[in-house]
Amino acid sequence: MNKPLLSVENLRIEFPTRRGTLVAVDDISFTIDPGEILGVVGESGAGKSLTGQSIIGLLEPPGRIASGSIKLNDRRLDNLPYAQMKKIRGKEIGMIFQDPLTSLNPLYTIGRQLTETIQTHTDMTGKQAKKHAISLLEEVGIPAAAKRIDHYPYQFSGGMRQRVVIALALCVNPKLIIADEPTTALDVSIQAQIITLLKKLCADHGTAVILITHDMGVIAETADRVAVMYAGRLVEIGKVRQVVKEATHPYTKGLMSAIPSLTHRMEELTQIDGTMPRLSDIPKGCSFHPRCPECMDVCKEKQPELIDIGPTQVACWSYHDRQI
Amino acid sequence: MLAFIIRRLLQSMIVMFFVAMVAFLMFNYVGDPVHQMVGIDTSFKDREVLRESLGLNDPVPLQFVRFITNAAKFEFGISYQHKRSVTGLFKERLPATLELSFVAAFLSLVVGVPMGVYAGIKPDGWLSKIFMTFSLVGVSLPTFLIGILLIYIFAVTLGWLPSYGRGDVVNWGWWSTGITTWSGLKALIMPAITLGLFQLTLIMRLVRSEMLEVLRTDYIKFARARGLSDRAIYFGHALKNTLVPVITITGLQIGSIIAFAIITETVFQWPGMGLLFLQAIHNVDIPIMAAYLMLVAFFFVVINLIVDILYYVVDPRLRLDLGKANGA
Numbered sequence A: 001m002n003k004p005l006l007s008v009e010n011l012r013i014e015f016p017t018r019r020g021t022l023v024a025v026d027d028i029s030f031t032i033d034p035g036e037i038l039g040v041v042g043e044s045g046a047g048k049s050l051t052g053q054s055i056i057g058l059l060e061p062p063g064r065i066a067s068g069s070i071k072l073n074d075r076r077l078d079n080l081p082y083a084q085m086k087k088i089r090g091k092e093i094g095m096i097f098q099d100p101l102t103s104l105n106p107l108y109t110i111g112r113q114l115t116e117t118i119q120t121h122t123d124m125t126g127k128q129a130k131k132h133a134i135s136l137l138e139e140v141g142i143p144a145a146a147k148r149i150d151h152y153p154y155q156f157s158g159g160m161r162q163r164v165v166i167a168l169a170l171c172v173n174p175k176l177i178i179a180d181e182p183t184t185a186l187d188v189s190i191q192a193q194i195i196t197l198l199k200k201l202c203a204d205h206g207t208a209v210i211l212i213t214h215d216m217g218v219i220a221e222t223a224d225r226v227a228v229m230y231a232g233r234l235v236e237i238g239k240v241r242q243v244v245k246e247a248t249h250p251y252t253k254g255l256m257s258a259i260p261s262l263t264h265r266m267e268e269l270t271q272i273d274g275t276m277p278r279l280s281d282i283p284k285g286c287s288f289h290p291r292c293p294e295c296m297d298v299c300k301e302k303q304p305e306l307i308d309i310g311p312t313q314v315a316c317w318s319y320h321d322r323q324i
Numbered sequence B: 001m002l003a004f005i006i007r008r009l010l011q012s013m014i015v016m017f018f019v020a021m022v023a024f025l026m027f028n029y030v031g032d033p034v035h036q037m038v039g040i041d042t043s044f045k046d047r048e049v050l051r052e053s054l055g056l057n058d059p060v061p062l063q064f065v066r067f068i069t070n071a072a073k074f075e076f077g078i079s080y081q082h083k084r085s086v087t088g089l090f091k092e093r094l095p096a097t098l099e100l101s102f103v104a105a106f107l108s109l110v111v112g113v114p115m116g117v118y119a120g121i122k123p124d125g126w127l128s129k130i131f132m133t134f135s136l137v138g139v140s141l142p143t144f145l146i147g148i149l150l151i152y153i154f155a156v157t158l159g160w161l162p163s164y165g166r167g168d169v170v171n172w173g174w175w176s177t178g179i180t181t182w183s184g185l186k187a188l189i190m191p192a193i194t195l196g197l198f199q200l201t202l203i204m205r206l207v208r209s210e211m212l213e214v215l216r217t218d219y220i221k222f223a224r225a226r227g228l229s230d231r232a233i234y235f236g237h238a239l240k241n242t243l244v245p246v247i248t249i250t251g252l253q254i255g256s257i258i259a260f261a262i263i264t265e266t267v268f269q270w271p272g273m274g275l276l277f278l279q280a281i282h283n284v285d286i287p288i289m290a291a292y293l294m295l296v297a298f299f300f301v302v303i304n305l306i307v308d309i310l311y312y313v314v315d316p317r318l319r320l321d322l323g324k325a326n327g328a
């Protein structure tokens, strides 16, 4: 087995508030290999975005990494000084946000935003950077790139802007891209195009991707592995094919039964009865137990650890005897 | 762009036309100009001759046309109190007011914007808190009080700066300036601070709140995620996005600075237009009042035009809208 590109160990993210500390992400660990696509799913508020932000070092205060570590190629990122983290951002880890309409500065041409980013991380001259920018725009499928480079964001449609955003995130070939719901804000007809583009580009460049989404269908089509989050914890992680075929955690099973057929994609995750608990009152034991159809006595008392059961890793008492 | 400027120029001319109308009405209906110009002992006949020679017996529309034509050349006749041409009086006074106003505006920008940027970037820093407290003082103290306070401290108590007047001035053609002489500069400091302080705090608060807003936007987060330098993020991306409101307010404020220079000029006995205007009001010196009105309106119009052009330069989206609006 080759070495992982990124490894997150026992990551815990807290928000100190007046009424005590909220634990938004609790003890999650996972790894990503170079070039791999890891899908991250979970209900709204599960902690997906926070996990992504903490990896690229952009957690917004008062949120903070309370414990655990994040390593990129064996280099710890979580305690890196600000100035050094800046050299990682964009260069080694890129990020794509949800809304392409607001991700670009409206007052600068896309060319300026591209060349600025390229020149921040390389020694290219203005001319070289521009040439590189044009080739990037061509790569993400912007027609007449040489002309369009001098246009302002408002002159592009939403789908085109997200292509520009992807070009920006990829412009100095980072090894990892964190895509936080990159298509949620887009028209349904364009979503598939953007996902396909992202997948192709990352395959071409050998870029690993953390793909955060609500859309199990997208994950099933795109990702190599999938991580399922619930109330700040990782409940299951494994190969997509395996998880789709035979989910183990009751929560994942609920999610999977909601995967629409690939031709007829549905908007949202299905309805498992009940709602995710608020961070301020996460129940004792397994946080999913009040909604779990397979709840046992032990689930109400003790929190299950994420254990390896061969095909996947799962945090559920039902599988504890199968640990390997 | 050209179509846009021409359209704005036309609008400006309409505004000026209406202001001229007000000035004209003031001329004709506030007091009797002849009465103001002559002594008590002038005979009725002489008065009629003067009236005729001034054209005051012509039909009103004709008089108005004449007024406008003269106003366009900035000729408003003879001041009643000074018995001199109004144009000449304003030529003497205008440089003092403009110099004071622009130094005050400049001061409020070069100090206010950086303070606002800092307070926006570090909203919880102790320096930001000092700035905010200071700005509260600037907003709430009336101008004349600030002026008097400054005079008390720096002129009366410490004796560092002169308490009134313009100091030595140098003439460049008909334009006189105090900024090239040491005593002129010293005389300028306190009036400029007094006049600019309110705008300074206003601009600082505006920039701060706009910065706070802009720094929360997605494009700033994305710029951070791309690893851009702090300087590029704060000054390249964030500050530029705060410019449109800052330009608007600054534009409006420069107009008010010129208009409100009256108070500062009074406190510091600054020999500008404001002081001239105030004396004119006391003496119902209509030509000066009319000229002042027209001039201040003219400045407002010009500044608004500049502001509109600056918008156009700063925000590409407006170029599109304007292009559409003009059918260009």
Ligand SMILES: Nc1ncnc2c1ncn2[C@@H]1O[C@H](COP(=O)(O)OP(=O)(O)OP(=O)(O)O)[C@@H](O)[C@H]1O
Binding pocket: A015, A022, A024, A042, A043, A044, A045, A046, A047, A048, A049, A050, A051, A061, A062, A063, A279
């Ligand atoms: N500044 C904050 N103070 C307190 N709690 C916060 C703060 N920011 C985020 N949270 C909490 O952290 C939790 C996780 O947020 P996160 O944005 O990671 O969710 P998510 O899984 O990305 O959800 P979504 O699908 O809606 O994007 C949420 O419950 C949210 O309420």
Ligand SMILES: [Mg+2]
Binding pocket: A048, A049, A050, A180
């Ligand atoms: Mg999110």
